[in-house]
Amino acid sequence: MGRQDGSTRQVSAASVDSSTAPILHVDLDAFFASVELLDRPELAKVPVVVAGKSLRSVVTAANYPARKFGVRSAIPLSQAMRLCPHAIVLEPHFEKYRHYSQQVMAIFDDMTPLVERLGIDEAFLDVAGARGVYGPPAVVAELIRSRVFAETGLHCSVGAASTKFVAKLASGRAKPDGLLVVPAAATLDFLHPLPIGALWGVGAATEESLAKRGFRTVGDIARAPMATVQRAVGDASGRKLHELSNGIDPRPVTTRSVEKSVGHEVTFEVDTTDPETLRRELLRQANAVGVRLRSGGWVGRTVVLKLRYSDFSTITRSRTIAEPTDLGRRIYEEVREIYEGLGTHGAVRLIGVRVEQLAPGGGQAMGLWDDDESWREAEDTMDAVSARFGRGLLTPAALLKAAKPRGDASNAHRIEY
Template sequence: MGRQDGSTRQVSADSVDSSTAPILHVDLDAFFASVELLERPDLADLPVVVAHNSLRSVVTAANYPARKFGVRSAIPLSRALQLCPSAIVLEPHFEKYRHYSRLVMSIFDDMTPLVERLGIDEAFLDVAGARGVIGPPGDVARLIRERVRAETGLACSVGAAATKFVAKLASGRAKPDGLLVIPRSETLSFLHPLPVGALWGVGAVTEKSLLGRGLHTIGDIAQTPLDVLRRVVGDAGGRKLHALANGIDPRPVTRDTAEKSIGHEVTFEIDVSDAGTLRRELLRQASQVGRRLRASGLEGRTVVLKLRYADFTTITRSRTLAEPTDVGRRIADEVRDLYEAVGAHPPVRLIGVRMEQLTDAGTNAAGLWDDDEDWRGAERVIDDVGERFGTDLVRPASLMKPAAELGPSKRRPHL
């Protein structure tokens, strides 16, 4: 789907008939970098990278001039500066990003009640019901872009289509600062020339398998018998790819505002090999996750361990519990087992703990007994003490070692 640097940009004329394209995907362009440049407009035409000033830092965002050099988010800052030695590095300010995200999302909410937030900087909107008030989907999209620019100074790209999948592809094609409408009748002519890697769910391994069988475009996938695709990518994957390649995506825009996961992770400045240090960090993060679950009135059923090694190899391991929990000690026990099951570990650069499959606390039927009852009571007492005197006053004894023992790091909670 292009290099995401604007080199394949495609936009629609204002006269395009958008009546059959009520699903919008709105994506803020180079969001973090664009927010930083609001206060540095003198840098707008220069390559800019957003990252912490550290040799071990990774790129949080890059503006389009930097992307033309091959700079991308999530690559090491050192690599970014090799690709683009003239890049200007700006520190990230996540509170600013949250502020501007709220402003933009409120604009979406003014257009339609059917807004499905995908993250801090993008969302799906179903604007079929806005025709009588604002106009056809193309007019809604143009109004959104105008208001975002006027009220925040930021640019966004919009894809409009009959389905979510095609709308998302269209917004990517419209970048930066564009609008691309794909009428329903033009869905297949838009999709079929695109590379197979543009399909949702096609990662590097699946793409290699498809290319190895001579399937290079989405059109190739559409014309391939379903049984053949099943043999290549499995039954579920084959059916999904075949449907998407033929423009079939029945998923509605849903107002799902619930948190999908709660977690914490830390990136060490110096790679860590000591197992005891890593186990203490897992306990620390599990305790934080449990506290956030209780504060949110949630429980989680799936425990996830994330590890990134010195060579940037990243693995995740997960375990689904018989009963959901909000107890940090239970989460710690499970994630420690996942850590041990991996076996020998090379030096660790990043480690994280996450809980998924969240539900409201107390909505699941209780078992005959509660193995976590004692720990749950103790942790709630710790919560009460923390609210009154600070969260670090009471904690597990194994975490009483000086924080410096872990070495400098970037700790980040995430949803």
């Protein structure tokens, strides 16, 4: 699909017939960076990177001027600064991202009841039923784009197609700040010249396997017998890729989003072997995860510890508990036991806590007594104080012994969908 810096941008003419393209994929452009630039408009045309200040941080986001130098999310900040030494680094503010995401999603909900949220900054919309109110899909898409900008100051790109897969590809090609409509009859003309890496599910290993058999483009996959593709990548994957390459994607827009996990992690400024430092960080993260669970109305049954050592080797260990929880203290007790059970450690570069197997909270049955009752009361109190006076006024005493470690905030406050 080309570089994600706008160099392959393609948009539709105003006269395009969008009547057969009712599925929209709306994607906010360089979302985190764009939100930060709302407060720093003078930086809009210069390279900007969103990351923690430490050179050991990773890039959370980069604006389009920075992307032209090869800067992209998830690379080390040190690498980003080598690629673009004059880039301006802005620290992330996740509360602001959630605020603007909620505003944008409310606009989507106002246009159609069929909205499938993919995360904080993108969604599928089925606007077939909006024709009688607003007009054809292209008109709805332009109205969404204009409303998002007028109400938030942010830009978004939209792909419109007859299927979700093609709509998502089209929104990527329309970036930044564009609309690309792919009418149903033009689907194969749009798909077939694309490299095979554009197909969902084709990572580096799959792409290499297909390339060895002479497949270079999506059209190559589409024209080959399905059995040939299946011999390369397996029956299920081969069928899926063959169908996608022929424009077949029957998945509807679904309005129910199921949250998979809630987690926090941090990269230390200096690798540490100090067990007290690590335990305090586990406590801090466990409490943060508990807050996120309660605010989202979730409980979880599986607690996960993640450790990355100085040699970049990474381990994860998990434990499933008898009763689902949203309490930071219970999460901490479980993850600490996982940590202690690992025995001796090398120097730790990154540590993280995650809770999985989520379910809606409030429905779990209580026994005759609640072993966590005192902690539940304490955390309910902290939530109430935080709601009124701001988070951080109350905190576990153990966390007062040391300041929060500075490090990579790019993966903190993450909710995965």
